[in-house]
Amino acid sequence: GAVVSQHPSWVICKSGTSVKIECRSLDFQATTMFWYRQFPKQSLMLMATSNEGSKATYEQGVEKDKFLINHASLTLSTLTVTSAHPEDSSFYICSARGGQGSYGYTFGSGTRLTVV
């Protein structure tokens, strides 16, 4: 079945530094990938949609300059949290969707970011 690998699983960083999270589709080509943020005991909040080779589409209220998304290939999307602050601490999850006719969304295992 479709597998999405997300790394790292957890990361602790100092305020002001940047952190990169990778999301890879291992056995299929993902034309579209999604990045979500999840607060404790809450649902997933869509941050942005990235399409291979084009700029990401950000949801309202999500800072483009803080959350940089790159989808340079059909199997890799990255989310970089720039100049991280404690309020950016959260659980970040990516998901990928395949090509035409695929109704599936496969999720990564998530990244727990703690900014100290």
Place this chain on the structure above:
Amino acid sequence: AQSVTQLGSHVSVSEGALVLLRCNYSSSVPPYLFWYVQYPNQGLQLLLKYTSAATLVKGINGFEAEFKKSETSFHLTKPSAHMSDAAEYFCAVSEEGNNRLAFGKGNQVVVIP
């Protein structure tokens, strides 16, 4: 825009009893519907999905859901709860031509021995 409603954030069920999680959707076109399960500090695992084929959908771990257009519902059931079913469950909807998944608020299922 499509949306889903899940009522009752916490659901307690006795081991061996029926699990019933309710999901109602709103969509302007025929929807695609999904149920996901999430264990602590993990991503989402697909339980089952409805994509306009059979209205009764069977998924993994003994779960199933029935699509009822007249009621705009896609409730999730399992005849007999196991301790391992304790987790967070999310209903989600998407539409043809729209890549986005809209999630419900989730149900935290607690299984009582």
